[in-house]
Amino acid sequence: MSHSHCNHDHSHENLDEIGIQYNLFEKIDIENLQCLNESIDGAGKTVFKPWEKRLDRTQYVESDADEELLFNIPFTGNIKIKGLRISSEDSDSHPAKLRLFKNRPNMTFDDVAMEPDQVFDLQKDSEGVLEYSPKIVTFSSVSHLTMHFPTNFGAENTTIYYIGLRGEWTPGHKHGVTICTYEARPMLEDHKLSNIDSVSKAIQ
Numbered sequence: 001m002s003h004s005h006c007n008h009d010h011s012h013e014n015l016d017e018i019g020i021q022y023n024l025f026e027k028i029d030i031e032n033l034q035c036l037n038e039s040i041d042g043a044g045k046t047v048f049k050p051w052e053k054r055l056d057r058t059q060y061v062e063s064d065a066d067e068e069l070l071f072n073i074p075f076t077g078n079i080k081i082k083g084l085r086i087s088s089e090d091s092d093s094h095p096a097k098l099r100l101f102k103n104r105p106n107m108t109f110d111d112v113a114m115e116p117d118q119v120f121d122l123q124k125d126s127e128g129v130l131e132y133s134p135k136i137v138t139f140s141s142v143s144h145l146t147m148h149f150p151t152n153f154g155a156e157n158t159t160i161y162y163i164g165l166r167g168e169w170t171p172g173h174k175h176g177v178t179i180c181t182y183e184a185r186p187m188l189e190d191h192k193l194s195n196i197d198s199v200s201k202a203i204q
Contacts, residue, residue, distance in 0.1 A: 019052060021166045022085070023050075024165035025164070029076050033048070034106070036069070036108065037063050037068055037070065039063065040061075044069070047160050048165075054085075054087050054127070054162040055087070055161075060161045061160050062157050062159045063158040067152045067156065067158045068148070068151075068158070070109060071146065071147040071163075073146070073147065074105065074143070075169070076172070078170050079170075080142070083131045083133055083166035084164060084165050085129075085131055085162070085166075086122060086162070088124070093158055093159040094124045094126075094153055095122055095149040095152050096151045097149065098120040098122055099119050100148075101146035102139060102144075112148050118138060124153065143172060
């Protein structure tokens with residue numbers, strides 16, 4: 001009895017641990033995320049949600065004209081993607097393939113003919129239990145990720161409930177700001193007041 005109880009606790013710990021790791025949805029610039037061919041405007045944004053809501057069936061995206069879906073996902077910094085999970089229903093509307101493009105903002109269906117950075121053949125997964133591992137070398141400095149789902153298992157439309165991203169995030173540096181603060185600091189110590197005035201005017 002005690003042995004099975006131990007396993008039960010352990011599985012919960014693993015799920016909690018996974019949930020902590022699958023937090024990159026917080027680093028998506030959600031206002032500028034685009035989902036092309038979604039049947040309801042804005043629905044694509046709702047599938048990037050916390051791990052504990054991955055089984056929530058009230059928010060999902062469904063394709064419109066055909067089975068294709070295309071997500072343009074900008075991040076608030078640079079991410080290293082280590083794993084991804086996709087949850088859909090256990091039916092033919094589950095996406096069958098995923099094509100990933102790195103750092104190619106604002107892609108359209110006209111652009112997807114180009115060679116993707118990686119392709120995954122997906123299995124039906126209604127609970128987000130399968131993890132797909134992008135190539136770390138390729139997806140180590142990603143400011144924008146495009147996810148193209150070209151096909152499903154035979155239905156007219158594709159449905160997705162959850163897309164989870166696991167990895168590391170670092171803030172994006174704006175080069176100009178870094179140079180400003182670097183140059184302004186020694187000037188305060190080394191130069192006369194008139195120079196400081198002119199520098200602060202230039203910075204403003």
